Amino acid sequence: MKPTYFASTALCLALATPVLAVETTDVLNTYADIAAANYADSLTTAKTLQAAVNALVADPSADTLQAAKSAWLAARVPYQQTEVFRFGNAIVDDWEGKVNAWPLDEGLIDYVDASYGGPTDENAAAALNVIANPSITLSGETIDASAITPALLEETLQEADGVESNVATGYHAIEFLLWGQDLNGHGSGAGNRPWTDYAAGDACTNGNCDRRGEYLVAATDLLISDLEWMAAQWVEGGEARAELTADADAGIAAILTGMGSLSYGETAGERMRLGVMLNDPEEEHSCFADNTHNDHFYNGVGVQSVYLGSYTGIDGTIVSGASLSELVAETDAALDLEMRGKLSDAVLALGRIKTAAEAGFAYDMMLERGNEAGEALIMGGVNGLIDQTRSIERVITALGADGIAIEGSDSLDDPEAVFQ
Amino acid sequence: MKRIALAIALTLPAISQADPVVDDIIDAHILPTFETLAAQSQTLADVAADDCDPTSDALRDAYGTAFDAWVSASHLRFGPTEADDRAFALAFWPDSRGATPRALNVLIADEDPIANTPADYAEVSIAARGFYALEFLLYDSALMTAGDAAYRCTLIQTVTADIATTSQSIIDDWQTSYAETMRNPGPDGFYRHVEEVRQELFKALSTGLQFTSDTRLGRPLGTFERSYPARAEARRSERSSRHVMLSLAALQDLAARMASEDADLADALDASFTRALTQLTDLDDPTFAAVSAPQIRIKVEVIQQSVDTIRAIVGNELGPTLGVAAGFNSLDGD
Numbered sequence: 001m002k003p004t005y006f007a008s009t010a011l012c013l014a015l016a017t018p019v020l021a022v023e024t025t026d027v028l029n030t031y032a033d034i035a036a037a038n039y040a041d042s043l044t045t046a047k048t049l050q051a052a053v054n055a056l057v058a059d060p061s062a063d064t065l066q067a068a069k070s071a072w073l074a075a076r077v078p079y080q081q082t083e084v085f086r087f088g089n090a091i092v093d094d095w096e097g098k099v100n101a102w103p104l105d106e107g108l109i110d111y112v113d114a115s116y117g118g119p120t121d122e123n124a125a126a127a128l129n130v131i132a133n134p135s136i137t138l139s140g141e142t143i144d145a146s147a148i149t150p151a152l153l154e155e156t157l158q159e160a161d162g163v164e165s166n167v168a169t170g171y172h173a174i175e176f177l178l179w180g181q182d183l184n185g186h187g188s189g190a191g192n193r194p195w196t197d198y199a200a201g202d203a204c205t206n207g208n209c210d211r212r213g214e215y216l217v218a219a220t221d222l223l224i225s226d227l228e229w230m231a232a233q234w235v236e237g238g239e240a241r242a243e244l245t246a247d248a249d250a251g252i253a254a255i256l257t258g259m260g261s262l263s264y265g266e267t268a269g270e271r272m273r274l275g276v277m278l279n280d281p282e283e284e285h286s287c288f289a290d291n292t293h294n295d296h297f298y299n300g301v302g303v304q305s306v307y308l309g310s311y312t313g314i315d316g317t318i319v320s321g322a323s324l325s326e327l328v329a330e331t332d333a334a335l336d337l338e339m340r341g342k343l344s345d346a347v348l349a350l351g352r353i354k355t356a357a358e359a360g361f362a363y364d365m366m367l368e369r370g371n372e373a374g375e376a377l378i379m380g381g382v383n384g385l386i387d388q389t390r391s392i393e394r395v396i397t398a399l400g401a402d403g404i405a406i407e408g409s410d411s412l413d414d415p416e417a418v419f420q
Numbered sequence: 421m422k423r424i425a426l427a428i429a430l431t432l433p434a435i436s437q438a439d440p441v442v443d444d445i446i447d448a449h450i451l452p453t454f455e456t457l458a459a460q461s462q463t464l465a466d467v468a469a470d471d472c473d474p475t476s477d478a479l480r481d482a483y484g485t486a487f488d489a490w491v492s493a494s495h496l497r498f499g500p501t502e503a504d505d506r507a508f509a510l511a512f513w514p515d516s517r518g519a520t521p522r523a524l525n526v527l528i529a530d531e532d533p534i535a536n537t538p539a540d541y542a543e544v545s546i547a548a549r550g551f552y553a554l555e556f557l558l559y560d561s562a563l564m565t566a567g568d569a570a571y572r573c574t575l576i577q578t579v580t581a582d583i584a585t586t587s588q589s590i591i592d593d594w595q596t597s598y599a600e601t602m603r604n605p606g607p608d609g610f611y612r613h614v615e616e617v618r619q620e621l622f623k624a625l626s627t628g629l630q631f632t633s634d635t636r637l638g639r640p641l642g643t644f645e646r647s648y649p650a651r652a653e654a655r656r657s658e659r660s661s662r663h664v665m666l667s668l669a670a671l672q673d674l675a676a677r678m679a680s681e682d683a684d685l686a687d688a689l690d691a692s693f694t695r696a697l698t699q700l701t702d703l704d705d706p707t708f709a710a711v712s713a714p715q716i717r718i719k720v721e722v723i724q725q726s727v728d729t730i731r732a733i734v735g736n737e738l739g740p741t742l743g744v745a746a747g748f749n750s751l752d753g754d
Contacts, residue, residue, distance in 0.1 A: 122650075266752065
C-alpha cells in the first residue's frame with residue numbers, strides 16, 4: 001500500500017507543479033507586504049506608547065508610569081519581529097541603530113547607582129548624565145544641553161565620541177527612563193524607578209524631573225518619526241521595496257541573509273550565548289524591563305513568518321502570500337520540510353524560555369553562574385537557532401543563489417568598499 | 421541533476437566521499453595546530469605550578485608560547501572548539517564592556533574559593549578564563565598587585581590549568597571523532613556532502629580573515645576622526661601586531677591547502693598574504709600605539725586593505741573554485 005500511495009502522491013505533485021509554480025517576484029512581494037504591515041504595527045504601538053508617555057509627564061503617578069511601561073512592552077511585540085528585515089536590507093541596517101541600539105551605557109542619560117562606576121577605557125562619556133547637566137563636555141567640546149530636544153539626542157549624544165554604547169535614542173533608552181537600572185543582580189525583579197522621578201516640585205526624586213520628562217518625550221517623539229520613515233519605505237513605491245524587488249535573485253538572497261544573520265550571529269551569539277558564558281545579569285537584551293525572553297521569542301517568530309510567508313498583525317490581520325517555503329519545496333521538498341521543522345523547533349525552544357520567565361524565572365536569574373536549568377533553557381534556544389541556520393545555508397545552496405548570497409551577507413560585503 | 425545525486429547518495433550510503441583537500445587540511449593543518457596548542461598549554465600550566473610570579477621570565481615565556489599556539493588556531497572555530505564553549509573559555513576578546521578586569525577584580529576581592537580547583541573554575545564567567553584574562557593577571561599593573569598575593573598565585577595556577585584542560589579536550593575530540601566526522605560526510609552525518617565539509621573550512625578561512633581585518637586591525641584603527649589604540653588586542657603584553665602576523669601565517673597555510681587544485685589561484689593567494697605580512701613587518705609597531713599619528717595610521721590602513729584584498733580573492737575566486745557559498749558566521753550581526 002505504502003509505495004503505491006507514495007507514487008501516486010508524487011504523480012499528483014508532478015502534474016500539479018506547473019499550475020502551482022511559485023514566482024520569485026510573488027515571494028518578494030509577500031515579504032515586502034509583511035515588512036510593511038510589521039513596521040506599520042510597530043508604529044501603531046509606538047503611538048500608543050507616545051500617548052502614555054505624554055500622560056505620564058503631564059500627570060505623573062504610579063498609574064501613568066505603569067501604563068507607559070505596559071505600552072512599551074506591547075510595542076516590542078511587533079518591533080522584535082521586524083529584526084529579520086535587518087542584515088539583508090542595507091536601508092534597514094543603516095537605520096536600525098537609531099531605534100534598537102544595545103547594549104547601552106545608561107549613565108550617559110541619567111543618574112545611576114554607585115556600583116555602575118564612572119567613565120571607562122572604552123567610553124569617556126559612560127557616566128555623562130545629560131539629564132543632570134545642562135552643559136556637557138564631549139570629546140573636549142562644551143555643548144549646550146539646556147534644552148533636551150530630539151536633535152540633541154540624535155545628532156550629538158547618539159554614538160557620541162564614536163562609541164556604540166552611547167545609546168541616546170530608541171527603545172532601550174526609553175526602557176531605561178521608564179524602568180531605571182535593574183539593581184537586583186541575579187535576583188528576581190526588574191528596574192524599579194519610582195514614578196516620583198517625574199513628579200513636579202518637591203515631590204521630585206533624584207533631581208531634574210522636568211529634564212527627565214523632557215528627555216523621555218524627545219526620545220519617544222524620535223522613535224515615532226524613525227518608525228514612520230521606515231514604514232514608508234516598505235509600502236508600494238517605497239525605497240526598501242524597490243531595492244528588494246530590483247533583482248529577484250538578490251532579493252531572495254537578502255531574505256535568507258536576514259534570516260541567517262539574525263538567527264546565528266545576532267540572537268544566538270551576541271545576545272544569548274554570550275550572556276550565558278559571561279554570567280552577567282546585564283547581558284540581557286532588555287535588562288531594565290526584564291523583557292528579554294520576549295525579545296528573543298519574537299525574533300524567532302519573525303524568522304519563521306518570513307519563511308512561511310505569513311504574518312499575524314497586532315489586530316489579528318493575517319498578511320500572507322507566495323512564500324519562500326513554497327519556492328524551496330519546488331526544488332527540494334524534503335529540505336523545505338526540514339527547514340519548517342527547524343523553525344518550529346527554534347520557536348518552541350524560545351517559547352520555553354518565555355514560559356519560564358513569565359512564571360517568575362526571569363532571564364537574568366537564568367544567567368547566574370551554576371544555574372544549570374537556566375543555562376539549559378537558554379542554550380536550548382541558542383541550539384535551535386544555530387540548527388536552523390545550517391538549514392538556511394542548505395536552502396541557499398539548493399536555490400543556487402549563484403554567489404549572490406555572498407554579496408548580500410553582512411560579513412562579506414565587498415571588502416574593497418571599506419575605504420571608499 | 422540534484423535529484424539524481426540525491427538518489428545515488430541514498431542508494432549507496434556506504435561509499436565514503438574521500439576528499440584529498442579535506443584530508444590534507446585535517447592531517448597537515450588542523451591536527452598539528454591543536455596538538456601544539458595542547459602541548460604548549462600543558463607546559464604553561466606546569467611552569468605556573470612551579471612559579472606563579474607574574475613578572476617571572478619563565479612564566480611569561482611559557483605564556484607567550486602557548487598564546488602563540490592559540491592565535492595560530494583561532495580561525496578554526498567549529499566542532500571541537502565550539503563544544504562546551506571551549507574557544508570562548510580560552511579566548512574571550514574583544515571585551516568592549518570591560519568584563520575581564522571586572523570579573524577578575526570581583527574574584528580577587530571576594531577571594532572566591534571557586535578558583536581553588538580547575539574543575540570548579542570551569543563554571544566561572546568566560547571573561548575570567550583563558551589567555552586574555554591571564555594577560556591581565558601577568559601584565560596589568562592594577563591586577564598584578566590587587567588583593568591577596570597567595571590568592572592571586574592560586575588564580576594564575578588555576579587559570580593556566582583550566583587552559584591546559586580545555587586545550588586537551590579540543591585535540592581529544594578531534595582525534596577521537598571529529599576528524600572522522602569531517603572525512604565521512606553522509607546523509608545521516610553532521611555534514612551531508614563533501615561540499616558542506618569544504619564550506620566549513622572555507623568559512624574558517626574567510627571568517628579568520630574578517631576577524632583579523634575588522635577586529636585585530638579595525639578596533640585600534642577606529643574611524644578617520646578617531647582611533648582607539650587602547651583597544652588593540654593584547655596590548656599589555658605587546659602582542660597586538662604579533663597576533664596579526666600569526667593569524668595571517670596560519671591562514672596563509674590553510675589557503676594554500678584549499679587552493680591546491682588550482683596553481684594560479686594558489687600563487688595569487690600566496691603573493692597577497694606575503695604582501696600583507698611584509699607590510700606588517702615594516703610597520704614595526706608592536707601595539708599599534710602610534711595609530712593616532714597620520715603617517716602610522718595610513719600604514720595600518722594599507723595593511724588592512726591588503727588583508728581585505730585577500731578576502732576578495734578568497735570570496736570571489738576560491739569560493740567558486742571549491743564550489744561553496746559563503747554561509748553564515750558568528751560575526752554576522754552587529
